[in-house]
Amino acid sequence: MICHIKIKGVLHLDWNTNLYDQKHSFVSKYGKNLIELLEPTAGEKILDLGCGTGDLAQQLDEIGVDVIGVDRSEKMIKQAKTKYPLIEFSVQDARSMEFQQEFNAVFSNATLHWIKPPSQALQCIYNSLKREGRFVAEFGGKGNVQIITNAIIQQIEESGFEFQAEHNPWFFPSISEYSTLMETVGFRVTYAQHFDRPTKLEGENGLKNWIHMFANQLFEGIPVDKKEEMITKVEMQLKELLFNEDHWIADYKRIRVIGIKE
Numbered sequence: 001m002i003c004h005i006k007i008k009g010v011l012h013l014d015w016n017t018n019l020y021d022q023k024h025s026f027v028s029k030y031g032k033n034l035i036e037l038l039e040p041t042a043g044e045k046i047l048d049l050g051c052g053t054g055d056l057a058q059q060l061d062e063i064g065v066d067v068i069g070v071d072r073s074e075k076m077i078k079q080a081k082t083k084y085p086l087i088e089f090s091v092q093d094a095r096s097m098e099f100q101q102e103f104n105a106v107f108s109n110a111t112l113h114w115i116k117p118p119s120q121a122l123q124c125i126y127n128s129l130k131r132e133g134r135f136v137a138e139f140g141g142k143g144n145v146q147i148i149t150n151a152i153i154q155q156i157e158e159s160g161f162e163f164q165a166e167h168n169p170w171f172f173p174s175i176s177e178y179s180t181l182m183e184t185v186g187f188r189v190t191y192a193q194h195f196d197r198p199t200k201l202e203g204e205n206g207l208k209n210w211i212h213m214f215a216n217q218l219f220e221g222i223p224v225d226k227k228e229e230m231i232t233k234v235e236m237q238l239k240e241l242l243f244n245e246d247h248w249i250a251d252y253k254r255i256r257v258i259g260i261k262e
């Protein structure tokens with residue numbers, strides 16, 4: 001189960017790394033074709049931003065890339081180091097990284113929708129790149145998991161609780177919004193795409209597991225027994241729309257971008 005802890009008033013995600021590796025391995029599986037967009041070559045120095053438990057960093061390492069993986073979760077980094085002891089990993093927050101002109105590329109899969117404000121992270125990404133370096137990222141775009149989120153909010157409100165907008169942990173921009181932010185810090189945006197990527201959540205409990213893993217923050221302040229009742233109602237509400245024989249389909253919408261540091 002994922003928990004949320006508050007340090008100095010800021011919410012931090014406390015990932016369950018085993019659940020992440022076992023039931024949500026699709027995160028790094030989908031990341032494999034983002035590596036194709038990155039077009040890494042041996043000898044390049046590449047930062048994997050939001051590396052999780054290190055699976056994509058390991059693939060870059062196998063190609064001969066000099067890769068450093070960073071993630072703001074201590075648990076993820078601990079697990080990454082255990083799985084891939086020869087790769088360099090460290091705990092870093094994208095908004096306060098201090099790398100200066102070190103990397104040929106910054107690569108980020110399924111991370112940037114967790115990071116607010118986005119411009120602070122973009123500035124650090126920009127600073128960390130060498131001139132002509134590239135930033136290649138994929139994350140949740142405008143409308144991502146909207147059907148699931150709307151159903152959760154509806155159940156919270158119908159149960160007599162107030163949904164607080166600041167409990168929504170995600171930033172899901174359109175490509176025009178994100179390209180503008182990239183241009184503001186100095187990137188030349190050479191590629192931007194917004195696409196549907198229906199995502200299979202394995203098993204009868206796929207949606208419930210996904211909510212426990214990724215969407216707990218929406219229920220901040222709600223007692224656990226009430227929350228579980230609401231999740232059951234969300235499942236009933238969405239079954240016809242998102243359940244198919246033996247699995248759920250989450251309504252993912254992604255954006256992919258490439259920016260060049262000029």
Ligand code: BEZ
Pocket residue numbers: 110113139140141144145170214215252253
């Ligand atoms: C995503 O990868 O799009 C995502 C993952 C968890 C929560 C929300 C979005």
